[in-house]
Structures are given as C-alpha cells and as structure tokens.
Amino acid sequence: MDVIWPLLEQGAWKLIIPEAHEHNTMKGILNRTAYLPVIPNILPVYPGMEWCNSEGTLKDPHFKPERREASFQQVLVAAASLFAQFGNRHIGVQLSGGLDSSIVIALLRHLGIRFSLVGMTTARFEFRTERQIQNRLAEWGDDSILLDYEEHLPMSSLVEVPMHQHPDLYSLNYASNKAMARACERLGIDVLFTGNGGDNVFAEAMPTDFAACTLMPQVFVDSWLDDLVYAPSGVQVVPFYANTDMINTIYNLRAGQGVDYTKRWARHIFKDLLPRELVDFTYCADFWGLYIDGLMNAAPTVRCLFQQAYDMTMQPYFSPKAVDELLGQDLLRAEKSTYQRIEAGVSLAVWLSALAKRTIN
Amino acid sequence: MDIVKLPVVRNGQLYQFEPYLGLLLVRTCDGALSRADGLPSQVKRTLLMNDNPYRLQLANNYTIPDVNRRRWLKLYTRMLVRVCRASFGLARFIASFRLPVFNNATEAILFFRQMLPGQMQQNLCFPRSLFAAATSKNFRTGGVLFIGVFLPSRSMHAWVIEDAIQPDPYDNMWINFQPVAACYFSQRT
Numbered sequence: 001m002d003v004i005w006p007l008l009e010q011g012a013w014k015l016i017i018p019e020a021h022e023h024n025t026m027k028g029i030l031n032r033t034a035y036l037p038v039i040p041n042i043l044p045v046y047p048g049m050e051w052c053n054s055e056g057t058l059k060d061p062h063f064k065p066e067r068r069e070a071s072f073q074q075v076l077v078a079a080a081s082l083f084a085q086f087g088n089r090h091i092g093v094q095l096s097g098g099l100d101s102s103i104v105i106a107l108l109r110h111l112g113i114r115f116s117l118v119g120m121t122t123a124r125f126e127f128r129t130e131r132q133i134q135n136r137l138a139e140w141g142d143d144s145i146l147l148d149y150e151e152h153l154p155m156s157s158l159v160e161v162p163m164h165q166h167p168d169l170y171s172l173n174y175a176s177n178k179a180m181a182r183a184c185e186r187l188g189i190d191v192l193f194t195g196n197g198g199d200n201v202f203a204e205a206m207p208t209d210f211a212a213c214t215l216m217p218q219v220f221v222d223s224w225l226d227d228l229v230y231a232p233s234g235v236q237v238v239p240f241y242a243n244t245d246m247i248n249t250i251y252n253l254r255a256g257q258g259v260d261y262t263k264r265w266a267r268h269i270f271k272d273l274l275p276r277e278l279v280d281f282t283y284c285a286d287f288w289g290l291y292i293d294g295l296m297n298a299a300p301t302v303r304c305l306f307q308q309a310y311d312m313t314m315q316p317y318f319s320p321k322a323v324d325e326l327l328g329q330d331l332l333r334a335e336k337s338t339y340q341r342i343e344a345g346v347s348l349a350v351w352l353s354a355l356a357k358r359t360i361n
Numbered sequence: 362m363d364i365v366k367l368p369v370v371r372n373g374q375l376y377q378f379e380p381y382l383g384l385l386l387v388r389t390c391d392g393a394l395s396r397a398d399g400l401p402s403q404v405k406r407t408l409l410m411n412d413n414p415y416r417l418q419l420a421n422n423y424t425i426p427d428v429n430r431r432r433w434l435k436l437y438t439r440m441l442v443r444v445c446r447a448s449f450g451l452a453r454f455i456a457s458f459r460l461p462v463f464n465n466a467t468e469a470i471l472f473f474r475q476m477l478p479g480q481m482q483q484n485l486c487f488p489r490s491l492f493a494a495a496t497s498k499n500f501r502t503g504g505v506l507f508i509g510v511f512l513p514s515r516s517m518h519a520w521v522i523e524d525a526i527q528p529d530p531y532d533n534m535w536i537n538f539q540p541v542a543a544c545y546f547s548q549r550t
Contacts, residue, residue: 126511126536129414129536283414283536284536286511286534286537289513332513332514332515
C-alpha cells in the first residue's frame, strides 16, 4: 500500500513493538532485509527494495555491474552526463569538507558547470581540517552558505519534526537538514548533490567476480529527509554516487581492489582536480562530539517526548523509569551501542509525538 | 622525559591533565586560556602543526622493521605495556631512559604494532607512543608525545608527532583529540 495513514488513524500505532525498532536500529541500513515490523504486519518498502517470493521477505538487491572499458576520462563523461540530466536547473552541492562531496564539487568546476554550495560548519577542534577545505571550496562555487552546526545539533528541534508514517532515525537530524533546505531556498538551488555513497564505492572491496558485488546504491538515498525536509522546499536531492553509470565506471576501474578505508584510490584518481590537502592526507573527523552535545542539550525534550509516548501507549518502554535508565547511562563514554538504543527510543517517541498532531483526538 | 600541561577550556569547564597519575581533571572555570604562553619551543612548534594538520609532512621513507631481530626489544615492549597499565608516572619514568634503536618513530610504531597485532592496539596508544619516544633516534630532538581528549566525551588518546610527521600510518583517530599534555625530551638533558 502507498500510505498507512488510515491504519494509523484506526490506532495501529498503539500496537507498536519498540524492541523491533531497536533491533532494526542495531542492524543498520545495510541489513534492512533483517528488519522486523515495528507496527505489526507492516514493513516499510524503501526505494529500491524488492519482494522475494521464494523467501517471502523484502530484499535489498545487490548492484550488478556491467563489464566495460573504463578510464578517468569515462568518469568525467559519466559525471557530465549525470549533471546534464538537470539541464538548466540551479545545481547545489552539500559542502561538508570531506572527500566525497569535494570530488563532486571538483568535477562540476572541472566541467565548467555553475553551482552553489551549502554546508554545516563548526568551530570544534576535531573539524579543523574539514573547516579548511570548506573555506577553500566555498570560493569555487558561485555562492555559498555555511551554517553553524552548533545551532542545529543532532536531536535539536525534535518537537518540530513533521508527521511521518513510520519511525525513522533520520528524524533526529531534522534540524540541520531543515536549515540546509532553507539555505538552498535562499540560494535558489533546485537540485542538491550529496556525497552519499562515496564511503561505499570508494572504500568497499570491488571483487573481480562482478557477480560478487555487494554494493546497494538504493541505501545511499535518505528518502525520509528527501521527502519530508528537502522536497517541501522545492529541492531535489541527488546522491551523486548512486548513479548507475558512475558506479559502473568506478567499479570497473577499481575491480580487484580490496577495502580502501582511507580512499587512497579516489584521492589519486582525482588528484588533478582536488585541493592538494585532500590528495595527500586522509584525515576524517568523528561526529561523536556533535552527537553527545546534541543529546545532552535535548535531554529535557527527550523526557517530555517519552512521557507523551507513555501517556499515549502505556508501554513500559516509554515509562519514566525506562527514560531514567536510558539517559542515566554514562553518555560521555561515546560507545556506539549505548547511542543506538537511545537513537531508537528517541526516534520512536518523536514519531508518536508527531503522529499525535494528526491522529490523536 | 618532561611533561607540560595544555589546559583546555570549553563551555565553562577547565580540562586539566594531572601529570603524575595520568588523570584528566575537570572543574568549572571563567574565561579563556592562552596555552601557548611559556611552552618550550619544541612543544610550541609541534603543537602548531598538530593544530594545523595540513602543515604536517607525510611519512614516506621508512623500512618495515624485522620483529625477530632483538629479543630484548620484545621483552621491553611487553614490560612497557604492563607498566602503563599499572602506573602512568612510572611508565613515563621508564621511557625516559632512551633506547634509540629505530631510525624514526614510524619504524618504532610499526615494530610495536607487529609485536602486538590486532584489535588490542586500540587500547595501547599510550605504551605505543612511549615506545616510539624511547626507541626512535629522532624523537629526542624533534618529537613530542601528545595526550589528548575528544571533548565532550571522556575518551582519551596518545600519539606522537616527530619531525613534522604523524608517524603512525594506522592511527586515523588522533585528529579528533585535543591535546591536554605534551611529553618531550628537554634539549638540556
């Protein structure tokens, strides 16, 4: 079915299984096949997923690369062809200061295509190299807006999250993306390219046996953010590395290579287009600091959201005792498993709270 | 081996390293700090590069050390790991007695990593850095061992910068940590 609003209006939300959402969060986006229904009998079909009749489950199909001659020139051709699909529309790129989006920016500049830049920046110590790249690349675009991440930390503005049909972790990053969408509006950006998927196509192993390819370009798309945050601002989000032609070209060039977490291959092949700093160095800042501060700031709101969820569902998962336990953990240990549980709980409470705006009378 | 504290102020909190027990102390504080004042020139210079990582040079010229070459070095490695677990101050004291057998810190670190391979290296950043400080021929004149914290978490890390090079090719996390202390060999000793 296209929408489950009627089911939600009939009260399907009362039957939610919070533990299933926690399970799905732990599994992660690369294991969506193993997701359990959070609302009984309902599994969301994310773009690109397929139904497997023999197993009776949803599957995330692996990409099937085509064998072809590939060269750096063909990377340029694939990029030019992708950009050309957007004709005269105003192109923007997310300016993170990392390698993947910088390659997109460098390609646009090399191809002589005009573009604007929008990004989040912060004065935090760990982001000092990203900041330097952002300032450098900001000069390459026609215009640019760098927003202060400190004003839009993860888990901020949770009560402003719009209604959505199914709980989603991306709701926790609503504030920063909403601010970026508004910045796109201010600059008149119609199409926003992101570096999503660069971590996969540049860092994952590319087996010589093409049938063993494990790439899943459909997971490079953040459909929750695209639909609920960017689309209302008239912005189409395009993950550059989800393009079939681009993946085929990169796959053929990298075939036979093992994992390359520091993306040395990508740094080398784009060396003539990128700032020297990105070619020679492999620095990559961690987002933990932002997440920890975001959660600490949001703690009072999180308590209110859990209370509201408890009042709505009477599920012990949202009880005051449970939230005390959840937030009473040592949040400064920066351990992934601790945060995943919190993210799952908060995104579920945010979903219920947003839902209350429409379905609860 | 000398140590200088590099206190950090963030959101009204002063983070200060206790140099004998190896603890990070936190207290409320007003105002900012100018931490470059009075620092030894070697630390000041290296700290500037640490704060501007694109000024660093790349570790290109090194040979992979032969782990079987010296039995006593293996024993020293294991001893240093044990002492680091027991006492920060004692470990620093032991590493003050230099055993300069490697050409540079990269070779020392690669030796250390080969001696104790795998996941366990994640918890051995301090003994690994001390080992490099004690056994690299270049460290005395051009090296600084930093101890840092990834704020606002309590996560801590140790790493070395020697002759404008971050010598550990496998350390991809040092960039996140803000130095709170620097260990170095004073030029007068």
